[in-house]
Amino acid sequence: MQHLLQRLHPRESDEIPERPGLCFGHGFLAGGADETIPGAALPYREEFASMRFVDRERRDVYIHLYTDSDIRTDTTLLERSGGILALLSHDDNGATLRKGPVNLDGIAQAEEWLATLTMDSDVKGDYFLLEANSQRGSTRTPLISISLRNGEFSNSEESKRIDHASLTDAEAVGLWDAVTRTFQPRPNAF
Known part of the structure; x- marks a missing residue:
């Protein structure tokens, strides 16, 4: 959970991040497609x-x-x-x-x-x-x-x-x- 919270950022609705991640309403979860998530149930993303x-x-x-x-x-x-x-x-x-x-x-x-x-x-x-x-x-x-x-x-x-x-x-x-x-x-x- 801490891993995810550290990568969670606020985002204006018209802001387009320059790094990989997932955009959602007023937020951005940073992370590349190939990055693993420590402690995740699946060994892959x-x-x-x-x-x-x-x-x-x-x-x-x-x-x-x-x-x-x-x-x-x-x-x-x-x-x-x-x-x-x-x-x-x-x-x-x-x-x-x-x-x-x-x-x-x-x-x-x-x-x-x-x-x-x-x-x-x-x-x-x-x-x-x-x-x-x-x-x-x-x-x-x-x-x-x-x-x-x-x-x-x-x-x-x-x-x-x-x-x-x-x-x-x-x-x-x-x-x-x-x-x-x-x-x-x-x-x-x-």
Whole structure:
């Protein structure tokens, strides 16, 4: 506990630390991805983070970001295409808008799959997925998963009946490109 408390620092919400660590609301926990924590139950460091960004005016549009240093898969997103294609083929609204490798600064292996399908709200919507470092997952190259949903509420408690997704497919792709093409790890983040 003392090890953690010595590395805990206050941080302004717009302050970006220059050293490796974990940022959270008004705080920063310093430490590199490969550093061990004395007395920890695990002999290695394991980190994951999950965040959801919901459009305030269009509650059926949201982006989910997930990172995990402890996941490494045998196959990439595109190599698992059989399961995705099977899902899309059984859905009247299922279609691939775009798929393929993606070039992102500072990330060696990234792929995306953009599809339309029938959402939980029973409307045609969009489900886009970007997966990076799936075969490299480690503390320095964590698995990164970014998804966008259009036509589905992020919280089932606030779900209401909708007739169509808030964004058109083209608008959803535009939002997706604006977000994912600017995603990059901060230098020295790991």
